[in-house]
Amino acid sequence: MDYQYTLLILCLPIVSFLILGIGGKWLSHKAAGLIGTLSIGTVAVLSYYTAFHYFAERGADGTFASIVPINFEWLPFYVGNLHFDMGILLDPISVMMLIVISTVSLMVHIYSFGYMHGERGFQRYYAFLSLFTMSMLGLVVATNIFQMYMFWELVGVCSYLLIGFYFTEKPAIAASKKAFIVTRFADLGFLVGILVFGYYTGSFSFDFTENFQYAAGALHGVAPDAAKAIAAGGFILPTALFLMFIGGAGKSAMFPLHIWLPDAMEGPTPVSALIHAATMVVAGVFQVARMFPMWIQYAPETLHYVAWIGAFTAFYAAAVACAQSDIKRVLAFSTISQIAFMMVALGVCTEMTTGHEHVGSVGYMASMFHLFTHAMFKATLFLCAGCIIHAVHSNEMSAMGGMRKYMPVTNWTFLIATLAISGIPPFSGFFSKDEILSASFAYSPVMGWVMTGIAAMTAFYMFRVYYGIFWGTENKQLHEELKAHGHFGEAPLVMTAPLVLLTLFTVFCGWALPGSFGSFVSADGQAYNIHLDPQIAITSVVIACISIGLATWIYIRSSQPVAERLKAAMPHLHEWAYRRFYIDEIYQFVTHRIIFAYISRPIAWFDRHVVDGTLNGLASGANYVGESIRPLQSGRLQQYAYVFLLGVVVLFFIMII
Amino acid sequence: MIQIEYILIVSAVMMFAGIFGFFTRRSTLAILLSIELMLNATDLNFAVINRLMHTGGHEGYFFTLFSIAISAAESAVAIAIMINIYRQLKDTTADKLSKLKW
Numbered sequence: 056m057d058y059q060y061t062l063l064i065l066c067l068p069i070v071s072f073l074i075l076g077i078g079g080k081w082l083s084h085k086a087a088g089l090i091g092t093l094s095i096g097t098v099a100v101l102s103y104y105t106a107f108h109y110f111a112e113r114g115a116d117g118t119f120a121s122i123v124p125i126n127f128e129w130l131p132f133y134v135g136n137l138h139f140d141m142g143i144l145l146d147p148i149s150v151m152m153l154i155v156i157s158t159v160s161l162m163v164h165i166y167s168f169g170y171m172h173g174e175r176g177f178q179r180y181y182a183f184l185s186l187f188t189m190s191m192l193g194l195v196v197a198t199n200i201f202q203m204y205m206f207w208e209l210v211g212v213c214s215y216l217l218i219g220f221y222f223t224e225k226p227a228i229a230a231s232k233k234a235f236i237v238t239r240f241a242d243l244g245f246l247v248g249i250l251v252f253g254y255y256t257g258s259f260s261f262d263f264t265e266n267f268q269y270a271a272g273a274l275h276g277v278a279p280d281a282a283k284a285i286a287a288g289g290f291i292l293p294t295a296l297f298l299m300f301i302g303g304a305g306k307s308a309m310f311p312l313h314i315w316l317p318d319a320m321e322g323p324t325p326v327s328a329l330i331h332a333a334t335m336v337v338a339g340v341f342q343v344a345r346m347f348p349m350w351i352q353y354a355p356e357t358l359h360y361v362a363w364i365g366a367f368t369a370f371y372a373a374a375v376a377c378a379q380s381d382i383k384r385v386l387a388f389s390t391i392s393q394i395a396f397m398m399v400a401l402g403v404c405t406e407m408t409t410g411h412e413h414v415g416s417v418g419y420m421a422s423m424f425h426l427f428t429h430a431m432f433k434a435t436l437f438l439c440a441g442c443i444i445h446a447v448h449s450n451e452m453s454a455m456g457g458m459r460k461y462m463p464v465t466n467w468t469f470l471i472a473t474l475a476i477s478g479i480p481p482f483s484g485f486f487s488k489d490e491i492l493s494a495s496f497a498y499s500p501v502m503g504w505v506m507t508g509i510a511a512m513t514a515f516y517m518f519r520v521y522y523g524i525f526w527g528t529e530n531k532q533l534h535e536e537l538k539a540h541g542h543f544g545e546a547p548l549v550m551t552a553p554l555v556l557l558t559l560f561t562v563f564c565g566w567a568l569p570g571s572f573g574s575f576v577s578a579d580g581q582a583y584n585i586h587l588d589p590q591i592a593i594t595s596v597v598i599a600c601i602s603i604g605l606a607t608w609i610y611i612r613s614s615q616p617v618a619e620r621l622k623a624a625m626p627h628l629h630e631w632a633y634r635r636f637y638i639d640e641i642y643q644f645v646t647h648r649i650i651f652a653y654i655s656r657p658i659a660w661f662d663r664h665v666v667d668g669t670l671n672g673l674a675s676g677a678n679y680v681g682e683s684i685r686p687l688q689s690g691r692l693q694q695y696a697y698v699f700l701l702g703v704v705v706l707f708f709i710m711i712i
Numbered sequence: 713m714i715q716i717e718y719i720l721i722v723s724a725v726m727m728f729a730g731i732f733g734f735f736t737r738r739s740t741l742a743i744l745l746s747i748e749l750m751l752n753a754t755d756l757n758f759a760v761i762n763r764l765m766h767t768g769g770h771e772g773y774f775f776t777l778f779s780i781a782i783s784a785a786e787s788a789v790a791i792a793i794m795i796n797i798y799r800q801l802k803d804t805t806a807d808k809l810s811k812l813k814w
Contacts, residue, residue, distance in 0.1 A: 689810060690809070690810025690811065690812060691806065691807055691810055692743075692806050692809070693734070693735055693743075693806055693807075696734065696735060697735065700731075700735075
């Protein structure tokens with residue numbers, strides 16, 4: 056099978072970006088939207104076609120081959136034979152990501168017709184969406200870590216541009232800058248990691264066989280630079296991989312670099328669905344998965360640190376999500392928590408082989424599976440939230456309540472996605488979460504119980520927000536007012552259709568895939584049949600049901616005495632959680648009070664007084680000298696002649712002597 | 713025949729009178745006159761020294777002729793400039809002509 060055409064998957068969105076970006080001014084909203092949507096639609100068709108063909112052929116050894124249809128050397132580094140390639144790599148996880156990105160992106164493109172209707176900058180919006188889709192697709196099909204880094208930065212730029220889409224509003228500007236600076240700061244770690252990795256392993260490529268040979272050869276003293284390779288095997292590679300993980304942690308909002316994601320909700324809601332829930336924020340997970348063979352081979356202990364960082368992040372975000380009142384914030388924190396689940400799943404892996412006896416690598420499959428299902432149900436949740444915000448013009452739960460009567464389709468899709476994220480069978484989230492839990496239990500019971508507890512919290516806060524929107528205390532006054540204006544009720548078909556389609560994925564992709572997800576994606580490529588561990592599955596479902604029951608008991612009624620009493624009983628805890636445990640304030644303190652005051656200010660003083668002072672001194676010195684010799688040029692002819700005469704006399708005497 | 717030293721004394725007097733005039737007079741016309749005086753002193757020297765050192769030769773006289781021609785041209789140009797300056801500034805005092813100083 057020839058996969059040359061996959062280049063089109065990258066080219067079509069960039070073409071539509073250029074058309075919309077340059078010619079958008081002269082296009083009507085409808086034409087601009089159609090151009091963007093058509094190009095993404097074609098990309099989606101091509102992606103499904105690619106996936107269909109790719110997964111149809113299994114190699115002789117039972118794995119799916121890694122195919123590189125295009126790869127060319129772009130820039131040589133002139134150091135140690137390193138070069139920067141550009142190309143396309145098709146392997147199970149990249150093909151899976153093609154499906155995820157193109158599906159969610161297409162849904163968001165269609166949905167935005169309704170959501171962004173009549174908005175100023177509609178063409179610009181679609182141009183950025185196209186650019187983002189291209190960058191994200193480029194990121195997942197990268198053949199080497201450097202190409203990945205390039206597209207990684209591009210998605211960061213797109214995220215910045217789209218968060219700051221409403222660039223006349225202060226919070227949006229601040230949020231976009233915050234997102235860009237925090238992720239850029241983390242990406243510094245990524246870049247250093249890449250360079251260290253490349254220097255010590257002699258390759259940027261994702262084809263690690265060469266790296267393994269390099270290191271193995273070093274042990275027998277035949278590698279070109281044995282000392283370098285031995286150092287790499289010891290502590291260099293874990294360091295390099297962890298530095299790369301810091302970049303991934305920035306993108307994937309791992310604690311303590313998560314602070315940008317909740318603020319990123321200032322962007323348009325479809326953007327939050329596409330970038331800050333389904334695709335870009337999982338880039339960190341994808342990066343760790345890409346480097347997985349290296350992690351397992353050279354840095355297994357460090358990988359477990361990643362797991363614990365993920366577990367802490369999951370807990371922290373779940374705790375904060377329980378107290379937020381802005382529905383997009385709740386969803387943002389739940390995204391952080393769910394991505395942390397994926398990180399944990401990767402982090403608890405201990406070996407490469409799958410199979411029934413070896414449970415050490417289930418986490419890899421579970422992580423990718425959860426990435427896939429999460430993208431679908433979280434996009435659904437965000438798009439539902441968009442419909443609701445579109446209806447009530449507010450993000451606060453206090454403006455909602457009782458919405459089930461007005462928005463039946465949104466209600467049902469939101470409920471199904473909520474059930475999926477809570478881990479209730481037969482929805483997709485149950486299967487992926489269950490695999491994560493069994494991987495965690497296989498690693499250590501402590502991790503297993505911690506993750507089960509966090510899964511229970513997930514169910515609780517998701518149902519809290521569900522009841523807060525669709526049941527609970529209705530803001531009748533506001534709803535009557537909105538009804539009087541005549542724009543209140545279910546969103547148009549162009550917005551509800553994507554919801555229903557994504558919900559279908561959520562309902563079916565857990566159990567209806569031919570074989571199962573594990574037969575497509577697994578750590579060593581061998582088909583892995585997902586089988587439920589009854590003990591873990593029953594425990595998690597029972598615990599999830601208990602938390603759902605608890606949330607129902609507390610939040611379903613129109614008055615909520617229990618919630619009020621809980622809040623009154625633990626005012627500090629509620630306040631702390633509502634303020635996100637003051638992490639933003641700590642950052643503010645560290646940056647403003649410590650870094651700015653004690654580092655930046657002295658540096659600024661040095662710059663202003665010493666560096667600038669030297670140059671200003673030079674300039675004023677030259678000025679002074681000029682002023683003082685200026686009278687020589689008096690313009691008086693006879694004075695010049697005197698000087699001339701004086702010179703002649705002096706020369707005369709010199710010659711005589 | 714007049715002693716050559718006497719003629720040289722005359723030309724030296726003319727030369728220094730020219731230099732003195734050049735530095736002390738404020739009128740550009742007077743300065744031009746002083747320059748002419750210095751040129752005449754050199755012309756005289758050409759002629760006298762030709763007779764002293766190359767008796768029978770004519771090179772010195774020719775140089776004198778050239779010099780006279782050039783100084784005539786030069787004073788014509790200088791006076792033309794002065795007329796223009798006068799038209800512009802209504803003044804030809806050397807001290808006042810400092811517009812092009814920087």
